[in-house]
Amino acid sequence: MAEEITMAYVTEKTLTDVVRERWTDIPDARLRQVMTAAVKHLHAFVREIEPTSAEWATAIDFLTRTGKLCDEKRQEFILFSDVLGVSMLVDAINHRQQNGATPSTVEGPFHIADAPAVANGGNMAVDAPGIVCFVTGAVRGLNGEPLAGATLDLWQTDGDGLYEAQRPEIDGPWMRGLYRTQGDGSYLIRTVKPIAYTIPMDGTIGELMNRTNMSHMRPAHIHFAVEAPGYHGLVTHLFESGDEWINDDAVYGVKEPLIVAFKKMPAGSKAPSGEIMNEPFYVVDYDFVLERKAQAAAA
Numbered sequence: 001m002a003e004e005i006t007m008a009y010v011t012e013k014t015l016t017d018v019v020r021e022r023w024t025d026i027p028d029a030r031l032r033q034v035m036t037a038a039v040k041h042l043h044a045f046v047r048e049i050e051p052t053s054a055e056w057a058t059a060i061d062f063l064t065r066t067g068k069l070c071d072e073k074r075q076e077f078i079l080f081s082d083v084l085g086v087s088m089l090v091d092a093i094n095h096r097q098q099n100g101a102t103p104s105t106v107e108g109p110f111h112i113a114d115a116p117a118v119a120n121g122g123n124m125a126v127d128a129p130g131i132v133c134f135v136t137g138a139v140r141g142l143n144g145e146p147l148a149g150a151t152l153d154l155w156q157t158d159g160d161g162l163y164e165a166q167r168p169e170i171d172g173p174w175m176r177g178l179y180r181t182q183g184d185g186s187y188l189i190r191t192v193k194p195i196a197y198t199i200p201m202d203g204t205i206g207e208l209m210n211r212t213n214m215s216h217m218r219p220a221h222i223h224f225a226v227e228a229p230g231y232h233g234l235v236t237h238l239f240e241s242g243d244e245w246i247n248d249d250a251v252y253g254v255k256e257p258l259i260v261a262f263k264k265m266p267a268g269s270k271a272p273s274g275e276i277m278n279e280p281f282y283v284v285d286y287d288f289v290l291e292r293k294a295q296a297a298a299a
């Protein structure tokens with residue numbers, strides 16, 4: 001009796017279609033879309049590069065070690081997403097309508113929740129190395145309306161280029177603070193001037209960057225998360241104009257409207273806080289513009 005001839009279940013040629021077909025069996029339409037696209041593009045990637053088994057094991061090991069570096073203060077996967085430009089792509093897709101509002105940019109890997117509240121004009125850089133820097137301006141809506149009680153959550157490097165997560169010897173908080181605007185929408189922050197810094201090079205992403213000729217520097221900047229009730233929240237940076245790395249940001253985060261002057265003031269000048277400063281200092285003047293959330297349609 002002749003043996004029944006069966007088709008091989010999968011071959012190199014048919015495998016992708018077989019897998020995609022199976023991954024369509026997901027009730028959640030969005031998850032189904034995500035997973036079938038993931039299978040499609042991941043298979044295409046593997047077919048293009050044809051990794052050896054050892055190379056694939058290296059990739060798995062890389063991702064494993066990247067995950068093990070992550071904790072509540074360090075986020076190596078965000079850094080990976082940042083240097084691949086994916087963070088900025090997600091940001092761009094999610095913030096297409098700016099209408100004159102301040103543009104967003106990447107959050108980056110260094111934000112720590114629950115920043116300490118600091119009074120208007122208060123110093124968020126007590127004992128930090130660096131040159132004093134005042135940041136002042138207002139938070140407004142698109143029509144110029146001042147937003148009283150808006151919150152500005154700041155985080156940045158100290159004058160040595162280090163974030164809190166990079167100073168394990170310091171029992172934080174360090175170089176971060178939560179400010180609130182006054183009745184006229186104005187705010188006044190006292191900090192130190194950030195400096196250009198290298199992305200963390202002591203982890204897996206550093207290992208990878210070291211095998212490229214790309215810059216791993218970020219131009220000097222201060223991070224802001226600005227929120228006001230009834231308005232879309234804004235996560236952004238202010239970058240120092242004239243910074244050596246302004247056109248070569250390792251995470252592609254610079255947008256033209258976010259480049260600002262850090263005005264250097266000589267010793268003896270009056271600070272925005274009204275005090276006469278004994279040392280040179282910097283002043284940054286910037287108004288953040290938020291977009292109002294769409295009003296619910298009247299019933």
Ligand SMILES: [Fe+2]
Pocket residue numbers: 108110156218221223
């Ligand atoms: Fe940063």
